[in-house]
Structures are given as structure tokens and as C-alpha cells.
Amino acid sequence: xxxxxxxxxxxxxxxxxxxxxxxxxxxxxxxxxxxxxxxxxxxxxxxxxxxxxxxxxxxxxxxxxxxxxxxxxxxxxxxxxxxxxxxxxxxxxxxxxxxxxxxxxxxxxxxxxxxxxxxxxxxxxxxxxxxxxxxxxxxxxxxxxxxxxxxxxxxxxxxxxxxxxxxxxxxxxxxxxxxxxxxxxxxxxxxxxxxxxxxxxxxxxxxxxxxxxxxxxxxxxxxxxxxxxxxxxxxxxxxxxxxxxxxxxxxxxxxxxxxxxxxxxxxxxxxxxxxxxxxxxxxxxxxxxxxxxxxxxxxxxxxxxxxxxxxxxxxxxxxxxxxxxxxxxxxxxxxxxxxxxxxxxxxxxxxxxxxxxxxxxxxxx
Amino acid sequence: xxxxxxxxxxxxxxxxxxxxxxxxxxxxxxxxxxxxxxxxxxxxxxxxxxxxxxxxxxxxxxxxxxxxxxxxxxxxxxxxxxxxxxxxxxxxxxxxxxxxxxxxxxxxxxxxxxxxxxxxxxxxxxxxxxxxxxxxxxxxxxxxxxxxxxxxxxxxxxxxxxxxxxxxxxxxxxxxxxxxxxxxxxxxxxxxxxxxxxxxxxxxxxxxxxxxxxxxxxxxxxxxxxxxxxxxxxxxxxxxxxxxxxxxxxxxxxxxxxxxxxxxxxxxxxx
Numbered sequence: 001x002x003x004x005x006x007x008x009x010x011x012x013x014x015x016x017x018x019x020x021x022x023x024x025x026x027x028x029x030x031x032x033x034x035x036x037x038x039x040x041x042x043x044x045x046x047x048x049x050x051x052x053x054x055x056x057x058x059x060x061x062x063x064x065x066x067x068x069x070x071x072x073x074x075x076x077x078x079x080x081x082x083x084x085x086x087x088x089x090x091x092x093x094x095x096x097x098x099x100x101x102x103x104x105x106x107x108x109x110x111x112x113x114x115x116x117x118x119x120x121x122x123x124x125x126x127x128x129x130x131x132x133x134x135x136x137x138x139x140x141x142x143x144x145x146x147x148x149x150x151x152x153x154x155x156x157x158x159x160x161x162x163x164x165x166x167x168x169x170x171x172x173x174x175x176x177x178x179x180x181x182x183x184x185x186x187x188x189x190x191x192x193x194x195x196x197x198x199x200x201x202x203x204x205x206x207x208x209x210x211x212x213x214x215x216x217x218x219x220x221x222x223x224x225x226x227x228x229x230x231x232x233x234x235x236x237x238x239x240x241x242x243x244x245x246x247x248x249x250x251x252x253x254x255x256x257x258x259x260x261x262x263x264x265x266x267x268x269x270x271x272x273x274x275x276x277x278x279x280x281x282x283x284x285x286x287x288x289x290x291x292x293x294x295x296x297x298x299x300x301x302x303x304x305x306x307x308x309x310x311x312x313x314x315x316x317x318x319x320x321x322x323x324x325x326x327x328x329x330x331x332x333x334x335x336x337x338x339x340x341x342x343x344x345x346x347x348x349x350x351x352x353x354x355x356x357x358x359x360x361x362x363x364x365x
Numbered sequence: 366x367x368x369x370x371x372x373x374x375x376x377x378x379x380x381x382x383x384x385x386x387x388x389x390x391x392x393x394x395x396x397x398x399x400x401x402x403x404x405x406x407x408x409x410x411x412x413x414x415x416x417x418x419x420x421x422x423x424x425x426x427x428x429x430x431x432x433x434x435x436x437x438x439x440x441x442x443x444x445x446x447x448x449x450x451x452x453x454x455x456x457x458x459x460x461x462x463x464x465x466x467x468x469x470x471x472x473x474x475x476x477x478x479x480x481x482x483x484x485x486x487x488x489x490x491x492x493x494x495x496x497x498x499x500x501x502x503x504x505x506x507x508x509x510x511x512x513x514x515x516x517x518x519x520x521x522x523x524x525x526x527x528x529x530x531x532x533x534x535x536x537x538x539x540x541x542x543x544x545x546x547x548x549x550x551x552x553x554x555x556x557x558x559x560x561x562x563x564x565x566x567x568x569x570x571x572x573x574x575x576x577x578x579x580x581x582x583x584x585x586x587x588x589x590x591x592x593x594x595x596x597x598x599x600x601x602x603x604x605x606x607x608x609x610x611x612x613x614x615x616x617x618x619x620x621x622x623x624x625x626x627x628x629x630x631x632x633x634x635x636x
Contacts, residue, residue, distance in 0.1 A: 052529050073535035085526035089548040099534035146530075 002063040002153035002186050003028045004049065009058030011044050011210075018044045019210040022058070031180050031187045033201030035194055035233070041210035042190045046156050049188060050079050063153055073102075078147035079156040083163060084139045086131040092142050093127040099150050110149075117145040120179070137168045144179070155180070157189040161196065173199060194234050198222070206230045227360045231281050237319055239355070240287070240329045242280045246356070255280050255356070259325015260304050262349050264356075278363075281355035284332035288348040289320055289339060303346040304329075308339045322347065396605040403601050417605035420598070425591045426579060427609055434584040435613070437502045438565040444507040445561045446554060452508070453516035454542045458528060474510035487574050501575040502583065506565060512557045519553040520546060555621045563614055584610050 004026040011019040019041040026032045034042040047053035049060060051072035060068050067075045078099075086095050093114060100110045118124045121141040131139055140160060147155055160176070161169045177200050180187050191197055197204045198218040206213040206221065206229070214221055214230045225231035231239045244257025246264070255262040255278065262280065290303070306322035306329065318338055320331045322345060331347055339345050356363050387408075395403050396417050398410040421427060455461070456468055486505055495501040523546060531541045547554065572586040582590065588606045590596070597603040 047529075050529075050533065052532060072532045077533070079529070079533050081526040081529060083524060083526050085524070085530035087527065087530070087545060102535040102540075146534075 004154055004186060004188065005059075005061040006045070006049075007059040007061070009045070009048060009060060010056050011041070011048060011053065012056045017210060019048070022210070022212065024205060024212070024215070026186060026188060028186055029184045030202045031177070031189060031200060033189045033191060033197040033204045034207060035191055035197040035201075035204055036207035036213075037192060037233075039209070040207040042192075042207050043158055044210075045207075046079075046158055046188060046190045049154070050077055050156050051075050052079075076152050077154040077156055078150040078152040079158065080140075080143045080147050080160045082159040084131070084143040086139060086142055086146075088131055091128050091130055092123060092134070092145075095131065095142060096123075096127075096145050096149050099146065113149040113151070114145075117148045120148070121145050136164050137172060140164060140172055141175075144176070148179075148183070153186065155185050155187040157187065157191075159191055160189075161191070161193070169196075176200065195236060198234070204234075206233060208233075224362070225355065226362055228279065228281070228357050228362075229360070231355060231357070231362070235283060237284050237330050237332060239281045239283050240327075241357075242282075242324075242327050242329070244278060244280060245275070246278050247275075255354070257325070257327070259306075259323075260327060262304070262351060262354060264354065265351055276358065279357040281357060281362075282349060283353065284319065284330045286350035286353040287329070287331035287333075288350070289331050289333050290346040290348065303348055306345050306347055308341050308343045308345055311338055311341060313338070320345075392604050393608060396601060396608050398601060400599055400601055403599075417599075417601040420602045421591075421605045421609075424596055424598075424602075425587055425606075426582075427584070427587065427606065429580060430582050430584045430587040431609065431613075433499075433581060434566060437499065437583055438562050440503050441506045441565045442558055442561045444503075445509045445512050446557060448507065449509060449512045449557070450516050450520075450542060450547070450550075450554070451539070453513045453520055454538070454546060456513070457517045457520035458523075459538070471510050471513055475514070483570070483574070490575055496575055497578045497581060499581065502572055502581075505571070509557075509561060512561060515557060516550065516553055519550050523549055559617065559621055562617060566610075566614055 004024075006022050006024045009019060009022045010017065022041075022045060024032075034045060036042045044053060048055050049062075051067070051070060051074075055068055058068070059066055062075060062077065087098070090098065096114045096117060097110050100113065105113075114127070115124075118127060121144060123138070123141055123145055126134060126138060126142070131142065134142065140163075143160070157176070161172050164172060173196055176189075180200075189196075189200060201218055203215060204218055204221055205215045208229050213233075214226045216224075218234075221230060221234045225234060228241065232241070242255075242257050242260050244255055244260065246253055246255050248254070253264040255264055257280070260280070287304075304324045306324040308320060308322045309328070310319075310321040312319040312321070313335070316335070317332050318335055320333055320339060322329055322331065324347070329347070390408055391406065394408050394410055397413045397415070398405075399412055399414050399416065402410055402412065452467075452471075456464060456471070490496060490501050490505075495504070527545055527549075528541060531545050536544070567585055568583070569585045569589050572583045573589065576582055576586065579587070588610055591606060592603045597606065
């Protein structure tokens with residue numbers, strides 16, 4: 001079965017370490033997404049798997065076979081590039097079939113696969129055109145077709161949607177996901193876009209500075225990020241963070257910061273939390289805005305008073321930016337009764353869903 | 366007013382063009398004039414004749430020299446393109462030990478004037494026993510640093526993803542160079558072709574040094590020996606032999622003109 005294994009893989013360019021002790025198993029048929037900011041090492045990892053970049057240390061296996069020292073052509077992997085990498089002087093058909101011709105695949109078999117990929121990706125009317133005559137989305141599909149006709153053990157995608165406009169990106173994202181589920185080919189997909197990662201990945205690997213931050217199913221990363229980086233990276237709009245302390249008050253644990261006070265549910269607080277500084281993380285949709293002025297209903301301690309500084313109306317939901325003491329926070333609310341800029345509001349915190357971080361690590365389970 | 370300006374502009378340009386082309390046209394027409402007419406400035410001979418060409422052909426082996434020139438310039442051009450692009454590809458796109466040194470040395474070659482290497486090169490050819498051979502004419506020009514640097518510069522601009530795709534498709538480096546890079550590098554390849562071919566075609570000094578056998582002489586060499594040595598006898602015959610030298614270059618230029626101008630514009634190379 002074509003599974004992929006990275007075993008303690010490192011990559012250094014001179015004195016710069018780009019990937020550090022990277023170990024990962026990709027299951028057969030899985031769509032695994034590597035996500036991270038620029039410089040996180042995600043593309044380097046993919047290129048090492050493709051054979052386009054040498055590893056400094058470690059072993060890469062595909063289908064149990066050690067491929068670390070093999071040339072790209074001997075690894076039986078196919079890759080889709082960010083700028084597609086289509087040969088400009090060849091027609092779509094030639095672009096699709098070149099890899100097969102070089103591998104001396106029989107003519108009728110090449111025709112069969114090109115037709116198959118052409119049908120699947122709706123490329124038939126374009127087969128005799130040159131890449132320059134195609135739109136971005138069509139070029140993208142040709143690039144995918146070129147990978148598909150190879151019928152490789154593993155598909156590699158290197159930010160394939162970055163050069164497309166937003167609506168086309170959403171559409172192609174769905175197509176890629178659908179295609180992968182139909183073909184069931186083991187896939188490693190690199191992106192900096194966490195929406196792509198969340199929607200496509202069976203599992204996601206979050207990377208920063210060449211190290212794995214967390215591996216998990218999309219919803220796991222969203223609900224239980226292991227550290228501040230993952231918490232801030234996964235989710236749009238991003239999680240709010242407030243620096244403060246936790247103290248015991250009347251038998252309850254309370255998070256306190258200037259202008260923010262949140263009573264924590266006792267059963268969710270880890271005993272390891274010391275008296276030092278603590279960061280509270282709360283997702284924008286877990287903040288509820290009471291736009292009514294004056295004293296709000298309910299006990300005052302679970303409400304955060306704030307002043308609205310910006311309202312972004314997105315249609316379905318809106319983003320309310322407000323200042324709570326010195327902290328600029330963001331609440332994601334439905335459009336029913338939106339506050340105005342300058343309003344004083346009380347924001348209720350969904351205390352069951354707060355995250356607490358000591359240093360960088362999350363301490364609430 | 367606007368129309369007048371345009372007319373003036375075109376008149377000026379036409380005049381300039383005529384100034385450039387008139388001497389050439391005059392030369393071309395003079396080759397068809399009998400000796401008595403050569404002194405006039407007229408562009409059309411009153412009694413056209415092919416005598417000048419006949420005389421020229423009869424007095425020296427120009428046919429053979431034409432073939433020699435084509436063989437020498439053709440071989441050199443092919444070699445500069447093939448080996449030069451291989452070197453340029455390695456310098457532009459491959460990481461290997463010593464590549465900065467290779468870069469610096471190639472650039473260094475440009476800094477050494479040709480005149481300086483003429484005598485050492487001559488000595489070398491003598492030592493190798495290659496005097497009076499095609500090898501003497503061809504060998505020193507198989508590589509050309511300017512061509513390598515021009516191609517290298519062009520290759521640097523070809524997107525990395527094309528190389529990556531080609532590698533994933535299973536190509537080796539030579540195949541990437543000749544099936545991907547070459548078709549995409551037509552502008553630079555044609556400018557290198559023209560420069561190399563013309564440079565080699567017009568070369569006189571080096572052949573004069575290393576070839577004395579008339580059967581091996583290149584066209585400009587034979588022409589020089591013929592005209593300056595007094596073999597021509599008349600200006601008409603001299604001009605006729607010059608025409609034979611010029612016509613192939615004009616044809617080559619006409620064929621590659623579009624690429625030539627394109628690449629001049631894109632590469633910023635001044636002739």
C-alpha cells in the first residue's frame with residue numbers, strides 16, 4: 001500500500017535549518033495537508049518527498065521503499081505546482097502525455113489516459129491549445145491532469161490554488177477534494193491557507209520554523225490547539241488572546257486582566273497552572289455581544305465591557321472589533337441588532353470554550 | 366500641420382535609409398558594370414555584364430572558399446550553441462562545486478582582448494601541428510564566453526517550476542535543456558547564432574595566420590589575398606568577390622531578422 005513515511009528528516013541550507021527532525025506517517029489513500037506560514041518549511045518537505053530537494057538527514061519511504069536517494073522520476077510521484085509548470089511551447093495534449101511518452105508507455109494506453117483525464121477534468125475541447133490560450137483555472141486543471149495520467153503512487157500539491165482568484169479557488173478546492181476521494185490516491189497537499197487545509201485535509205500538520213506544531217483532524221486542531229501558534233493559525237477570524245493571571249476568588253478560579261474578567265469553569269482548569277502569567281484564548285464566535293447600553297442582565301463578572309471601534313459587515317455574520325481595557329478583541333456575531341461604532345457593549349464569554357496558555361502551551365484540556 | 370510633420374519625418378527617415386543603403390546598392394550594381402562604367406554613381410548599369418564574376422571565379426577558387434567558410438562558420442556556430450548552452454545551463458541552473466569559479470572565469474575571458482591571445486594561440490596551433498588544417502580554423506572558436514554568458518542570463522529567467530515539472534516527468538538534464546529550454550530560448554539562440562556565424566564568417570586575421578594552402582582558405586581570407594595581392598586586377602572584380610562574401614550574411618539576417626530584433630530589444634545587447 002502506498003503510504004508515505006518521513007523518518008527524522010532534516011534539511012539545512014548552509015547554516016540555516018529549514019526542516020528539523022521531521023517525522024510523519026501518511027496513510028494509504030489519505031489526503032494530508034501541510035500548513036504553515038512562509039518559511040515554515042512546508043514546501044521544502046514536499047520537494048524532498050518529490051526528490052527535487054535532497055535531504056540533509058533522515059529517510060523518506062514511499063510504499064515501504066526507501067526513496068531518499070532516488071531521482072524524482074524513480075519515485076513514482078506526481079506533483080502539481082503553484083504556477084502550474086506547464087510547458088508553454090507544447091499543447092495541452094503534449095503536456096499531458098509527455099511524462100508517459102518518456103516512460104515509454106504504449107501509445108494506446110497514453111491515449112486512453114489522456115482521454116480519461118480530459119473527461120474527468122473537462123479538458124477535451126482544450127487539448128490542442130497551448131497553455132497561454134487557457135485561463136488560470138483551465139491551466140490549473142491541465143496541471144492536475146498531468147499528475148493524474150501518470151497514475152502515481154502519491155500526489156503532491158504545492159499551493160496549487162494560490163494563483164487563482166477567490167471564487168475559482170473555492171471551486172477548484174471542491175474539485176480537488178472530490179477528485180482525490182474518487183481516485184483514493186495518497187496525497188500530500190501544501191498550503192498557507194488554513195481554510196484550504198480545514199476543508200480538504202483528512203489530517204492537517206501545522207508547521208512553524210521547520211517543526212511540527214500539531215498533527216490532527218481539522219476539527220481537533222480547531223477545538224484543541226496544543227499551543228498558541230496553532231490556536232492563532234487555525235480559524236478565521238483568528239482567536240483572541242488576552243494576557244493576564246488566574247487567581248482564586250470565593251472558591252472559583254477567575255482569569256483577570258486589565259478590563260477583562262472571566263470566571264473559569266472549575267472542572268476544566270488544569271492543576272498544573274501556577275501563579276505566573278497566563279494567556280486566555282477565545283474564538284470570535286464564542287463571544288456574544290449584548291449591544292444594550294447600561295447595566296446588562298446577568299451577573300457582571302462573566303461579562304466583558306467594551307467599546308466598539310469597527311464593525312465589518314460581511315452579510316451572514318459580522319465582525320465587531322472592540323476595546324476591552326487595553327485589549328483589542330474581535331467578536332463574530334450574527335447580523336441581528338448590530339452595535340454601532342462608539343457604542344458601549346457588554347460581551348459575554350462562552351466560558352466552556354476558553355483556552356488557557358501558560359507560556360506557549362495550552363493547559364486546559 | 367500634423368500631416369506636414371509626418372511627411373517631413375518620413376522624408377528625413379527615407380533620406381537616412383538611403384544614405385545607409387546607397388553604398389551597398391552601388392556596390393551591388395558596380396559588380397554588373399563593365400570597367401568603363403564603374404566610375405559613375407549610377408545605380409543601374411547601362412551595359413550589364415557578368416564578366417566581373419566570371420573573371421573572379423576563373424582566377425581564384427572562390428567556390429571552394431565559399432564551402433570552406435560555410436563549413437567553418439557552420440561548425441563553430443553549432444558548437445557554440447550546443448556546448449555553450451550546456452555550459453550556460455549548468456552555470457545558471459545547477460548547483461555544483463566550483464560553479465562560482467566557473468562564472469568568474471567565463472567573465473574573465475571577456476576581459477582579455479583577442480589580440481593578446483593571438484600569438485600564444487598561434488604558437489599552440491603550430492606546436493600541435495595543426496597549421497594548414499580545418500582544425501586550426503575551428504578549434505579556437507568552439508567555445509565562446511560571450512555566448513555562454515548571454516545564454517546563462519536568459520536561462521536564469523526560465524521558471525524553476527518548468528524544470529521541476531520536467532524532472533517529475535522523468536527528464537534528465539540534457540533532455541530538459543534541449544526539449545524545454547531550447548524552444549523557450551529562441552530569441553537568445555538566434556542572436557547567438559547570428560553573432561557567432563557573422564563573427565566567424567567575417568574573420569580574416571586568424572585564417573591568414575594559420576592557413577596558407579589556397580584550398581583551405583575561407584572566403585574573406587581568399588578575398589583579401591586576392592584583392593590586396595593584386596589578383597583581382599580591376600575594381601569590378603574586387604567588388605564582385607566582396608558581394609559573394611556579403612550575400613550569405615544578408616540572407617541569414619533576413620531569415621532571422623524578427624528574432625534578431627526581438628532579442629536585441631529584450632536583452633539590451635548592443636551590436
